[in-house]
Amino acid sequence: MRRPTHLLLLVTLAVAPLYGQKNAAPPPLVEKINVSVVSVDVTVTDGHGRPITGLTRDDFEIEEDGKPQKVTNFYRIENAMAQTGRSEGTIVEAVDQRQFRRKVVLLIDNNFIEKPQRDAALRRLDDFVDNHFAGGYEWSVAVIGHDVENIQPFTDSKVELHHALDRARATPTVSMQREAERDLLSDPSRRGLSELAGNNYDFGETMRFKGREQTLRHLRSTINPGRAVIQTCRAYAAAEGKKLLILITGGMESNTSFSAYDQAQDRNLHDTRLEIEKILDLMTREANSANFNIYVIHAKTRAMQAPQHDVTNRSSGLAASSQNLFQVGGGNAPVDVSDVDSTSLTLALRTGGLYLPSNDIAETFERIDTQTSNFYSLGYSPQHFEDNRYHHIKVVVKRPGASVQNREGYVDLAADDRIESTLRSPITFAKEKGSLPVALQIGLPTRDGSSLSVPLVAATAISNLTIIPREDKYVGRVHVYLSVYDRTGNNVGYHHQIQDVTLTAQQWANARQEAFRYHLNVRLRKGDFVIVVTFRDDVTNEIGSALQNVRL
CATH class of the missing domain: 2.60.40.10 (Immunoglobulins)
Structure with a gap:
């Protein structure tokens, strides 16, 4: 034997x-x-946000840390299928479709949205699943409270996905505890106290104290979605496929102080803001290192951007001539207005995703589905190998009027x-x-x-x-x-x-x-x-x- x-x-x-x-x-x-190949998924759209298809390798230029790189691998993905065959200078043979199969992690942030608006967004997702999702890729669902809870591992089952969304709707939200209070700017009683002769009341110091308190509260709230994004990216860092993270939120308020009363020497406020920036930077780096594109859906109903209604509070921050309030030049500085867009916009743009503040949530999911099933995958071989450093990526497409979305960098990990x-x-x-x-x-x-x-x-x-x-x-x-x-x-x-x-x-x-x-x-x-x-x-x-x- x-x-x-x-x-x-x-x-x-x-x-x-x-x-x-x-x-x-x-x-x-x-x-x-020791030659590594860095893959960069690139979405190219026209002026209406529609994917531009049919491009070749010669239409792209790519740089790492400011140095031109030769595109060695080129794949054209159309309708979620990698196109095979030959293109000039590039051979695409026997493509393993698994490396382009989409994996979507849906993160529902209960920290920055009210329950009715969150549930309305999830109902639109239910409709999308019924009417547009054909089971060709996988979804995972998690909710963010103080901690992150994964309520559905990856599945392509419509039934399981609907059950997961039902469970998500049963979770509580805490948005009202996180909204910045700006009505102090229009409080006539407090203003009147500061104007009384012999009164030591300092209205400006009251505003600065409130700004510090709200900024600290914002930091504590940002930690929760920040931790969830970081944990998600680390958990699936080694996973194959086209990885997407869809974050449903009500917007993260970033203007938590009162610019008319801020002081440059306020170290407490400065350090708290710096911690928030560090969290955003870490979220970006972890997403890029794990090759996740982040799509942020702002599902909260829009409110007045300048709720104080008082012309004595200096600038409202809005410029009537601005074409796009989300871009540079869309406001005056300093501002005393609500800003729930900057953080989400930055996170999406840095990771090759989109920030979608549309009121039409159903159209938003369709747009994400279309863009993530039509893109280009570029590969290049840098001179370094597993140096554990962060490297910046820039992609240019040689088409007039075309817009490019791609992750801004990566960490070269072993x-x-x-x-x-x-x-x-x-x-x-x-x-x-x-x-x-x-x-x-x-x-x-x-x-x-x-x-x-x-x-x-x-x-x-x-x-x-x-x-x-x-x-x-x-x-x-x-x-x-x-x-x-x-x-x-x-x-x-x-x-x-x-x-x-x-x-x-x-x-x-x-x-x-x-x-x-x-x-x-x-x-x-x-x-x-x-x-x-x-x-x-x-x-x-x-x-x-x-x-x-x-x-x-």
Whole structure:
């Protein structure tokens, strides 16, 4: 009887918590030419916002950090299908349509919108799903309160999507707690106090205090959607496909102070605004690094931009001659008006998406669907390789009157860093199982001092791995990642191990139908946990994950 070949390594890990243990990188298994290809999805539209199709590679110019780049890969996606065939100077053969299949994460922000307006927007989405969604791509649904809750993993089922929207409508909103109060500007009582002889009341200081308080409140509110966007992007950083993040919000008020009374030396106000800018910058960088385009839908009914109604408050901020109040030149500075557009507009433009403040929500979803199914995918190879730095991208299309949407940059992360970012993200978002089949078995725990030792066995067929001949042996390499999450979904443990596989010719001949097994012991305290084990083939970078719930 032939004895099965089991490749195993026993590892004992203490998770309470465990932070980023890594081994020194071994010599490369195979010789690799360190050339990366950066993909940039580009949407080109005419003056009416309609996609321009039929362009070729020669119609585009691309720069990274101000340096021209040669477009080496070119795909034309029309009606959600990559066009194959030959174009001048570029060969497009055997396109894997999975890399262009859309994955939409719908984030519903309950922090900046009233329930009736949010629910009205979701009803329009229900209509869109019934009338326009043909199941050709996947949706995931999450709601943002103080934390983010994923209520529907990726699905292309209309029934599941409708159920998810029903659950979203059942969640509360807190918008009224976040609106900036500007009526103080028109308070005659407070103004009168400051004008009384001998009165020490300082109306200006009252306005500055209120501005600081509202800006701090805005910071606290911005943290919630900011954290949700960042967690979403990290969770799906390693996922394939055309990734979209649709954020339904009521607008994020950015003018929270009173410019007529602000003082340049107010460090408290300045530092709070700086923190808000940092959150916006981090949201942008995480979205671009994960290759997410962000589409922001402003679903809240428009209100008066200058609600104080008092000409003594200097400029209203509006210029009657402005053609577009959302662009530079659309207002006077300093302003004392509501501004719920700048933050959303900046986030969308930096990530290659759109800011859509339309009152016609149904048309808005149709517009997103049309634009994201008609675009161009450009690829180029920069001189650097996995330098973990942020690089800026600029795309120009040589067509008069054409507008271009694309992400403004990316972080050149190594494969391990990208996977770690995904695995360290909260379990709130379902982990991608990947294409490499992995099975996970959990044994009975045993007492180990003040904690419990939990045995794990993760396995995949050796035939799923890349095994290559080397001299008189056959070798392979598997990266093993362990992630542990507590009952709230937070990551409390992470470990990365590299396991080499070495077989003789006889072992290789006998092992093709056998399993690669990896054994671990994890020490945990009592509680509820989710354990995820991920394998990555070192040669192909193919990954696969398995997870199980554990109650101790």
